[in-house]
Amino acid sequence: xxxxxxxxxxxxxxxxxxxxxxxxxxxxxxxxxxxxxxxxxxxxxxxxxxxxxxxxxxxxxxxxxxxxxxxxxxxxxxxxxxxxxxxxxxxxxxxxxxxxxxxxxxxxxxxxxx
Amino acid sequence: xxxxxxxxxxxxxxxxxxxxxxxxxxxxxxxxxxxxxxxxxxxxxxxxxxxxxxxxxxxxxxxxxxxxxxxxxxxxxxxxxxxxxxxxxxxxxxxxxxxxxxxxxxxxxxx
Numbered sequence: 053x054x055x056x057x058x059x060x061x062x063x064x065x066x067x068x069x070x071x072x073x074x075x076x077x078x079x080x081x082x083x084x085x086x087x088x089x090x091x092x093x094x095x096x097x098x099x100x101x102x103x104x105x106x107x108x109x110x111x112x113x114x115x116x117x118x119x120x121x122x123x124x125x126x127x128x129x130x131x132x133x134x135x136x137x138x139x140x141x142x143x144x145x146x147x148x149x150x151x152x153x154x155x156x157x158x159x160x161x162x163x164x165x166x
Numbered sequence: 167x168x169x170x171x172x173x174x175x176x177x178x179x180x181x182x183x184x185x186x187x188x189x190x191x192x193x194x195x196x197x198x199x200x201x202x203x204x205x206x207x208x209x210x211x212x213x214x215x216x217x218x219x220x221x222x223x224x225x226x227x228x229x230x231x232x233x234x235x236x237x238x239x240x241x242x243x244x245x246x247x248x249x250x251x252x253x254x255x256x257x258x259x260x261x262x263x264x265x266x267x268x269x270x271x272x273x274x275x276x277x
C-alpha cells in the first residue's frame with residue numbers, strides 16, 4: 053500500500069527566510085501525482101503546488117517550489133521569503149494516475165517568527 | 167464564483183445517533199470526495215461520488231454512506247455514531263479526476 057511520510061512534525065523559520073519541508077512516499081507505481089496542501093487555522097485545505105511524476109522539471113508557484121526526486125521517492129517543498137501568512141499545517145499528498153483517492157502525510161506545522 | 171461549501175460548520179451528536187453532512191461543489195465540478203480528519207492527523211479518504219454513483223471507497227465501515235444528487239451536491243451520512251467518529255469532515259470537489267478543491271469542513275463532536 054502507498055504511504056506518505058512527513059518526518060518533521062514542526063518547523064520554524066524567521067520571516068523573509070527560506071524553509072524546506074520534507075516528504076517521502078512509497079509506491080510501486082510509475083504514474084502518479086504529488087501535492088502540497090496548506091491548512092491554516094481556518095481549517096480549509098488549500099492547494100499550494102502539484103507535480104506530475106512524468107515531468108522531470110520541478111514545479112514552481114511564485115515563492116513555492118518543489119524538489120522532486122523520483123528515484124529517491126522524495127518530494128520536498130521550499131518556501132522562499134517566508135511571510136506571516138504562510139503559518140499553517142502543510143500536508144503532502146499522493147494520488148495514483150488511475151486512482152481517485154488522495155493519500156496524506158501526517159503534516160508539518162510551520163511557524164513563522166516575526 | 168463560490169467555492170466548495172459545506173454545512174453545518176459545527177455539529178454535536180450523541181453516541182448512537184445518526185448525522186448528515188452536506189456539500190456543494192465548486193461551479194463546473196462534477197466529482198465529490200469526502201475525507202475524515204482526526205485531530206492532529208492527515209485526512210483519510212472515505213469515498214468519492216461521480217455521476218451519482220460511489221466510484222471509490224476507502225477503508226471505512228458501512229455506517230458511512232453517501233449520496234450525490236443530479237446537481238452534483240453530496241451528502242455524507244454516518245449511522246450509529248461512535249466517540250471515534252469525532253473529527254473534521256472535509257468535502258472536496260473536482261472536475262472528473264483532476265485536482266481537488268476543498269471546503270471549510272464540518273467539525274463533528276460525538277459525546
